[in-house]
């Protein structure tokens with residue numbers, strides 16, 4: 001029995017990576033019976049005799065598990081936001097950040113289309129950049145045909161498994177094509193010969209890039225709050241998490257509780273009031289959510 005990682009899933013087969021080669025494997029019936037199924041990104045035990053298909057025998061414990069795209073063991077997301085077209089929006093940014101944190105996926109914020117800003121807009125955006133950097137987030141700024149993009153992103157990709165996320169039109173495909181030029185070629189041919197959109201025939205695959213792995217399919221929507229309980233929300237906003245240690249009540253939700261360190265920090269300007277407003281909105285959505293069962 002050997003150990004390896006599933007890098008690709010296609011038409012009921014799983015492909016594990018061994019010394020740079022992909023070995024085609026079948027999942028075993030036992031997984032279906034147990035209601036579990038192997039995911040791209042899973043570390044597995046597999047057997048392979050060198051001739052027929054290999055077989056996945058055991059799925060090793062997962063660090064985390066995403067639904068869109070279906071990938072396990074994801075370290076981080078390159079969270080793409082455009083400075084303009086669509087406009088930069090902290091409501092949406094915070095919603096994405098909270099969802100990523102809830103999956104324990106580290107966000108790296110990539111700000112695209114900086115070239116579309118005038119000086120005043122640039123200065124305004126900078127105040128937000130400073131805020132998010134102070135919280136502890138990494139931010140990479142980029143613009144059309146940025147020749148330094150690879151250089152800027154490479155240190156973050158190394159030794160990590162990453163996915164791309166972000167709303168429509170922000171430049172995810174553009175970024176993916178810069179990072180995975182060979183993919184561009186492939187999708188170009190597919191879309192030409194089949195006359196379809198770029199992503200219609202795609203499967204999920206983790207591709208080696210800059211010494212790490214990158215999913216070839218963007219994922220996450222900012223609306224996946226279903227998995228978050230109200231008591232967990234604080235831990236999805238890093239500066240809230242840090243400061244809430246000083247709240248008087250354990251399990252403080254920072255709404256009406258007395259001696260709440262988070263509310264004090266908002267008043268003192270240590271926590272940005274827009275972050276607090278977004279926290280309140282998300283908390284309310286979680287409270288209003290219909291029970292899952």
Ligand SMILES: Nc1nc2c(ncn2[C@@H]2O[C@H](COP(=O)(O)OP(=O)(O)OP(=O)(O)O)[C@@H](O)[C@H]2O)c(=O)[nH]1
Nearest residue numbers: 112113114142143144167168169170171172173174
């Ligand atoms: N000016 C400018 N345009 C950009 C930049 N990055 C991407 N674009 C353009 O923005 C448009 C949308 O980019 P895409 O890469 O298709 O965006 P996407 O996030 O993949 O969009 P969906 O496929 O809808 O999810 C394209 O016309 C790109 O050429 C940038 O840094 N500056």
Ligand SMILES: [Zn+2]
Nearest residue numbers: 247252254260
């Ligand atoms: Zn509190």
